[in-house]
Amino acid sequence: MTETDSPLPSPPDVTSADAAATSIREMILEGHFMPGDRLHQDHLAETLGVSRTPLRTALARLAQDGLIDYEPNRGYRIRRFLVSDIREAFTVRANLEGLACRLAAEAGMSTGDLDRLQALVAEGDAILFKGALPIDQLPAYRRMNVEFHETIIAAAGNRWIGRFVHQSHNVPLVSDRVILWDDFGVIHRSHDDHRRIAGALADRDGVRAQNLMNEHVTYAGQLLADRLEADPSATLRHAFHDKKADDRTRPSTGDPR
Amino acid sequence: MTETDSPLPSPPDVTSADAAATSIREMILEGHFMPGDRLHQDHLAETLGVSRTPLRTALARLAQDGLIDYEPNRGYRIRRFLVSDIREAFTVRANLEGLACRLAAEAGMSTGDLDRLQALVAEGDAILFKGALPIDQLPAYRRMNVEFHETIIAAAGNRWIGRFVHQSHNVPLVSDRVILWDDFGVIHRSHDDHRRIAGALADRDGVRAQNLMNEHVTYAGQLLADRLEADPSATLRHAFHDKKADDRTRPSTGDPR
DNA sequence: ACCCCTAATAATGTATCCAATCATGTGAAT
DNA sequence: ATTCACATGATTGGATACATTATTAGGGGT
Numbered sequence: 001m002t003e004t005d006s007p008l009p010s011p012p013d014v015t016s017a018d019a020a021a022t023s024i025r026e027m028i029l030e031g032h033f034m035p036g037d038r039l040h041q042d043h044l045a046e047t048l049g050v051s052r053t054p055l056r057t058a059l060a061r062l063a064q065d066g067l068i069d070y071e072p073n074r075g076y077r078i079r080r081f082l083v084s085d086i087r088e089a090f091t092v093r094a095n096l097e098g099l100a101c102r103l104a105a106e107a108g109m110s111t112g113d114l115d116r117l118q119a120l121v122a123e124g125d126a127i128l129f130k131g132a133l134p135i136d137q138l139p140a141y142r143r144m145n146v147e148f149h150e151t152i153i154a155a156a157g158n159r160w161i162g163r164f165v166h167q168s169h170n171v172p173l174v175s176d177r178v179i180l181w182d183d184f185g186v187i188h189r190s191h192d193d194h195r196r197i198a199g200a201l202a203d204r205d206g207v208r209a210q211n212l213m214n215e216h217v218t219y220a221g222q223l224l225a226d227r228l229e230a231d232p233s234a235t236l237r238h239a240f241h242d243k244k245a246d247d248r249t250r251p252s253t254g255d256p257r
Numbered sequence: 258m259t260e261t262d263s264p265l266p267s268p269p270d271v272t273s274a275d276a277a278a279t280s281i282r283e284m285i286l287e288g289h290f291m292p293g294d295r296l297h298q299d300h301l302a303e304t305l306g307v308s309r310t311p312l313r314t315a316l317a318r319l320a321q322d323g324l325i326d327y328e329p330n331r332g333y334r335i336r337r338f339l340v341s342d343i344r345e346a347f348t349v350r351a352n353l354e355g356l357a358c359r360l361a362a363e364a365g366m367s368t369g370d371l372d373r374l375q376a377l378v379a380e381g382d383a384i385l386f387k388g389a390l391p392i393d394q395l396p397a398y399r400r401m402n403v404e405f406h407e408t409i410i411a412a413a414g415n416r417w418i419g420r421f422v423h424q425s426h427n428v429p430l431v432s433d434r435v436i437l438w439d440d441f442g443v444i445h446r447s448h449d450d451h452r453r454i455a456g457a458l459a460d461r462d463g464v465r466a467q468n469l470m471n472e473h474v475t476y477a478g479q480l481l482a483d484r485l486e487a488d489p490s491a492t493l494r495h496a497f498h499d500k501k502a503d504d505r506t507r508p509s510t511g512d513p514r
Numbered sequence: 515a516c517c518c519c520t521a522a523t524a525a526t527g528t529a530t531c532c533a534a535t536c537a538t539g540t541g542a543a544t
Numbered sequence: 545a546t547t548c549a550c551a552t553g554a555t556t557g558g559a560t561a562c563a564t565t566a567t568t569a570g571g572g573g574t
Contacts, residue, residue: 014329015527041556051529053310056557060314064321066420072271073535073556085416092356092417099352159342160349163323164421272557298526308559313527330526330565 017054021061024048028067028078035080039068065170081171083228089171090221096165097149098214100156101197105206109155117198120148124191133187148194152201152213180223190216274311278318281305285324285335286429292337296325322427338429340485346428347478353422354406355471357413358454362463366412374455377405381448390444405451409458409470437480447473 013019024044027033045055063070069077109117123144127137153162180186193216200209270276281301284290302312320327326334366374380401384394410419437443450473457466 017527018329052556053528053530057314057317057527060317061321064318072275074537075556088415088417091360091415092353092421095352095356096349099349103348158345158348160345160421160425164349164417164424167421168417274557295525299524309526310558310560314557332526 015054016050017057017061020048020050020055021058024058024062025065025067028062033078035078037078039076039078041075065167067170083225085171086228087221087225089168090217090225093165093168094214094217094221096161096168097153097217098210100153100158100161100165101201101209101213102206103156103158103161104152105201105204105209107155107157108204109201113151113155114198114202116151117148117194117201120144120151121191121195121198124194128184128188128191132184145194152197180220180227186223190220272311273307274314274318277305277307277312278315281315281319282322282324282427285319288429290335292335294335296333296335298332322424324427340482342428343485344478344482346425347474347482350422350425351471351474351478353418353425354410354474355467357410357415357418357422358458358466358470359463360413360415360418361409362458362461362466364412364414365461366458370408370412371455371459373408374405374451374458377401377408378448378452378455381451385441385445385448389441402451409454437477437484443480447477 013022024039033039039059041052041055041059045052048055059068059070059076062068063076067079069079071077124141127133127141127144133141153165156162193212197209197212197216200206200212270279281296290296296316298309298312298316302309305312316325316327316333319325320333324336326336328334381398384390384398384401390398410422413419450469454466454469454473457463457469
């Protein structure tokens, strides 16, 4: 079986349209725009220092990603996300990642991948050892979390799952890079899910791994959505969200993985 | 609850880039290109009667859809689909459509939608009444099938499911418009699935509807993939696939080039 | 004969220009 | 006063021209 060296690779921005796309994407996730805002092509092109042609392809890509809306002859607008969008995205993500677990378990993961999962669990253990998640350890924890999920998805051997999960990440806050860090109980339980999932995968117990992952993602989504509805600003304060990971490049659009 | 008048609407080709995209998409699904073929921009633009600018946006869209591959400075190529791609797409489709059933059942479908499903089942009954699927009834049967699935997906109230299922349809032959019509036993059973699914949805039995739909789609995919592996040409002959209307002539096996 | 380097060629990426469409604002008629 | 019509300005869509990158053909050297 083939080893998954880098779970979800993303190519560098070789063309200027790519660069524009990533720039705009980061701008949006950074909250630089308000929902409903129009994206002036002339203005944006001048800001990014490119012509309108590559800009337009970049906008088209973002629209396909679902990050912005497009209407012919009316241009592009920042999409307005509702809490229901977040719930729905998490529902699908939970199902797909659960499916990934079952497929990976049934296929039998390589010892390399299994070791990797165990190492990631150990990483989490080390971080959470003191019964808390120190704020300065958040990046490390987040990276561990991302890699855990991506490893399983890659091991599932079904390109569509990775593709769709990736797309669902384009909804703000719906990402395994987002971590609500103010409730240690939740985090501890979440990490325990990881441990059990890794164990189920090692045992090739597909159904158990699937159920665990489904609940794992579903609960995270429910928690986030409930909090958003209760108090959006407080939730955003406690959600650790970096638009540009320290080491990881941003998954670009249009790449066959 | 709101009525779903047109389950999954697809906007008309208002811009010429849209027209180019649909044209090329149909060309590809029609088998007009061979896997790995390069898509010359100048040539295609002239063929379609448009400039390279809208053509390029169309190609970018198709690449995002996964129908063609793209490499910077090297252009677009027809993607090479393997039987495994078809299997994988069906796996995900089965899971997502099963999820759609569960969600629709739990939310409770409107009486309008339920009536519609019943009407569609009755349509199928009428077509299959004589214990066979007459070749001239294929278009009607196919339309019924498409509408059945789309109605449920729309009723699930989760835009991501529809979106992803739609994308998975971009794999050649992975579409509810494709029907293997030479085995009446399979068709009869498939239609019986529809009946039971409609019943489960009416009973708000989410799990049952989910399981039925999952198996319904999974089996279709397995049958198709197994046949393709056994004898591709024979399978294609028995797979009824129309890209748009019922006015197709022949998909010219010996394509010009 | 083979390989590598170089130059010509072709195809893609980008910029600019023109056309078509939509939004806005003014004015007259009811 | 309100509404409809029309004209004007702004913005997007499409076509063309230019720049840059890959591919390929050819020649010289080993």
